[in-house]
Amino acid sequence: MKLYPWLKKKYKKIILQYLNKKLHHAIIIRSNIYIGSNKLIFFLCKKILCTNSKNLFSCNECQHCKLVESNNYPDLHIINTENHKKTIGIDYFLSFINQVYNTSKLGKKTIVWISKTHCLTEATVNSFLKILEEPPLNTLFFLEYNSFFKLKKTLRSRCIIYDIHPPSQKQGIIWLKKKSNTFSTKNLLISLKLSENSPLLAKKILYSSLWIERKFFFKKVKKSIKKKNLLNLLNYFPNHTKKKVFWIYSLVLDTIKFYYDKDLKLINSDQKKLIKIIQKKNKIKDLYIIINSWKKCFFCLNNIAKVNKKFILLEPLILWENIFHF
Ligand SMILES: [Zn+2]
Incomplete structure (x- = not known):
């Protein structure tokens, strides 16, 4: 060891x-x-x-x-x-x-x-x-x-x-590549960004069903926007709820970044299409409201014991659906 x-x-x-x-x-x-x-x-x-x-x-x-x-x-x-x-x-x-x-x-x-x-x-x-x-x-x-x-x-x-601090992204990628070279550098970087640069958590995301689940979840976000029904997303939260709330939070954060500077490094750099769609259909001031509601949701899931997940998730979803320009 x-x-x-x-x-x-x-x-x-x-x-x-x-x-x-x-x-x-x-x-x-x-x-x-x-x-x-x-x-x-x-x-x-x-x-x-x-x-x-x-x-x-x-x-x-x-x-x-x-x-x-x-x-x-x-x-x-x-x-x-x-x-x-x-x-x-x-x-x-x-x-x-x-x-x-x-x-x-x-x-x-x-x-x-x-x-x-x-x-x-x-x-x-x-x-x-x-x-x-x-x-x-x-x-x-x-x-x-x-x-x-x-x-x-x-x-x-x-x-x-x-x-103790996580290594730089460069060092993290070198370590992850030594473990296996199944994944592209782009995917390694995304998993590191989603894990606050912890190579151990990034490895966990890549080698568990989470990596596939994340892609599937973002597909559902796209589909729900297309169908003008964001509340439909509620069906996709039962497992890994906190992780999914963090993913959606990071997606809105990426959209805000994209609003100001298209060259800024995104967390979900593989989701540019979806980020562009969200950017087109949401005003910047609304995105700040949305990101705060997801932040609050994440906080509640982390800090309130025996929380009613559905109830906590409904608030940001209803809010977003109401201000979304479909
Ligand atoms: Zn000894």
């Missing part, structure tokens, strides 16, 4: 700080989109727990490395959400912390890895803050955190934050 090329620099920086005994005991790995933070933390844990290696990476051969690989290292505690829950409750969290205090040590270090920091409940965060004030000896805390979610200032201030 290799570390993703765009994470190597950050890995080296953190490990050098650890080797120079300057690494803070609570480390937040922050990103705004999934680009492999879990792999970065895994590599860091393995190196820190390895007993054999003198270079920057773990040896992959000692007993400690093998135990980490097989997820059996007794002093590496990975805290995920509880089964069937979306949160990390205080009792569940403290059961791990008790293990840190009460189990014998295999090596010199203990690591607590919180994989979804945004899922910590308020009570858990408060309890965690007290632990960080007087942390257990020789213990490191790694917190994986997606900056899309809010995080208590007090927790941020007790940790050191390392930001």
Whole structure:
């Protein structure tokens, strides 16, 4: 298993700080989109727990490395959400912390890895803050955190934050091409743009049914415009609803860009025909209203629990159909 090329620099920086005994005991790995933070933390844990290696990476051969690989290292505690829950409750969290205090040590270090920091409940965060004030000896805390979610200032201030970023589009395309050359550069670029430049998410789009589904969905958008019935699109949202809302949002955004400058780089560069149709039939001021309604819809789908999807989708669709110049 290799570390993703765009994470190597950050890995080296953190490990050098650890080797120079300057690494803070609570480390937040922050990103705004999934680009492999879990792999970065895994590599860091393995190196820190390895007993054999003198270079920057773990040896992959000692007993400690093998135990980490097989997820059996007794002093590496990975805290995920509880089964069937979306949160990390205080009792569940403290059961791990008790293990840190009460189990014998295999090596010199203990690591607590919180994989979804945004899922910590308020009570858990408060309890965690007290632990960080007087942390257990020789213990490191790694917190994986997606900056899309809010995080208590007090927790941020007790940790050191390392930001990780997606690679450039050029680097992303090189990496995707190494994985397979089935797709054209144009399609690789579209999938990267749709994934906020995360090569991992772009790969997921390309190699799942999503790529075909996206093309099919845009065909239906075209057809619904032709039939002067945008509400008809409601039938095509049941699966991957959030993704489809994002696709349609990106399509309207492309149309706005196209309005001002036809040479601007579009996200959906394979959908120019459709973008031109939308541009012809919508005033620019209306496009701003439309894009805001899709943005609101996306926000609701992301932030409201048990949301009635149909109801949320109806609003932007009705609004658009009413102001669309068919
Ligand atoms: Zn080792």
